[in-house]
């Protein structure tokens with residue numbers, strides 16, 4: 285059977301088509317190609333998750349509990365603190381609080397000399413502090429005091445620095461921010477093994493400046509509590525009886541608006557003190573009716589091999605980065621926008637995923 289006329293090689297049939305019909309066909313072809321490309325881009329960049337995360341607000345509204353007074357620390361609750369001038373007379377608009385451990389002096393130094401050295405990002409002024417607890421060894425405390433005297437960037441809470449106390453660390457960092465740095469637009473909580481793409485994050489946050497309390501990050505949906513008592517993240521039924529957690533943001537990096545912090549600290553009076561820090565923040569947000577929003581390009585627990593375009597251009601954060609890797613990808617002299625070639629931007633996330641996949645093989 286002869287193929288229908290319009291499937292013939294175009295060069296051959298061109299003259300046969302009346303002028304009226306040729307253009308619409310070409311146009312339709314171009315439009316469908318464009319549509320397919322746009323859909324691929326939408327899926328790869330996680331647009332569908334964005335859409336989902338935006339619609340969440342409609343489903344989850346109306347569950348807000350009345351706000352309670354925030355649970356605030358007293359100055360006795362901190363052993364080491366930055367001088368008060370750091371947040372006054374004007375607080376930085378972006379306050380980055382890096383969760384660190386007493387022993388991680390090398391990690392802190394790597395952050396100070398790479399991405400954490402920035403005092404501006406996009407439209408924001410930036411201040412970076414490290415939050416830690418008490419070391420077991422007294423000799424380490426002496427070293428921390430020296431470090432604090434040299435850099436003025438340690439916030440040390442009075443609790444033992446252990447994995448099981450991470451929720452206390454988060455309460456302490458939110459409390460410190462609420463008391464000593466009110467007026468900041470955003471607080472970014474980040475771990476000390478993360479490479480944060482501050483210019484990229486700042487650009488993203490410019491779209492989220494509102495007076496409403498906001499909670500942004502990589503979203504975990506309907507996660508289940510670990511009921512195996514050998515697990516690091518074990519949560520006993522007696523503490524949290526429900527089958528699932530509410531939607532929450534990965535603890536690797538999340539962003540809270542300054543307005544959200546006192547509300548979460550108020551909610552913290554009403555939710556179980558689960559020892560999994562990010563879930564705890566999610567529970568407080570859920571209580572207060574603050575719906576988490578996805579920040580595209582933030583990665584959770586995934587590692588990507590050192591690559592300047594992925595670290596400083598395409599992704600907003602990379603997890604499990606050693607101090608040596610941080611130094612290797614850091615070059616502050618290249619502007620953020622020029623970090624990737626046009627083709628690298630076009631392939632974006634897909635390219636970084638492919639690099640991570642190849643490094644795993």
Ligand SMILES: *[C@@H]1O[C@H](CO)[C@@H](O)[C@H](O)[C@H]1NC(C)=O
Pocket residue numbers: 442443444445446447448449
């Ligand atoms: C948390 O810190 C407190 C106060 O220093 C300490 O007594 C407790 O043992 C710590 N908890 C865990 C689980 O490490």
